[in-house]
Amino acid sequence: MEQTEPIIPPKDSLETAVEQKLFPAHDDGSSFTIFRVPAHIREENKKLYEPQLVSIGPYYRGRDALRAMEQHKLRLLRHFLQRAATVPLSDFVRAVRAVEQRARCCYSERTSVFDGGGFAEMLLLDCCFILEFFFKWNRGEPDPLCDVGWGLTLLHSDLLLLENQIPFFVLERLFDTFFRGAVTQDNLVKILLIQLKLNGTVVPRQPPRPELEEYINS
Secondary structure, three states: OOOOOOOOOOOOOOHHHHHHHHOOOOOOOOOOOEEEOOOOOOOOOHHHHHOOOOOOOOOOOOHHHOOHHHHHHHHHHHHHHHHHOOOHHHHHHHHHHHHHHHHHHHEEEOOOOOOOOHHHHHHHHHHHHHHHHHHHHHHOOOOOOOOHHHHHHHHHHOOOOOOOOOOHHHHHHHHHHHHOOEEEEEEHHHHHHHEEOOOOOEEOOOOOOOHHHHHHOO
């Protein structure tokens, strides 16, 4: 006796709507790691949660009060590329592209507002800004942010804000690209921990670290 295929009833529209919310297309299974502070908490004291000098990541990018630092990011990108003389810009672009989608999934709010290469450009600028700033600090090189007493203090505070972040693995990828694997990622962690205390206070200047000096100067 010939078997007939079972008749599958069409999905209820409510079922479809709930499934779309439970399993959104942009969710690849990664966990969010960079969250928004609830509005009712932020309103208590915005300065505790919102950057005063520089935006890092997508949440505060484009704010009028922070636009001046975007030009400084470009200046530090030029310095970064000059320092990495044997590593072309294209290598850093490829490094960012390789982790772009993974980075998008780290934010609790969607980053689809960054069309085209906007999100990748933000990752490149922000990562190179952070790395070059700490390279300058490690060597004791002058920088406008360090020439004014409040600049370094505000920068440190901004870099520690919950919402003002980029995934650390993006920094690691560009760090590896810069040194072509010649320096371990542990050194990146050491640089950042020396420069930034967990309580957000300014760390006194330290002499350049000898294990990095050879590579940064080359």
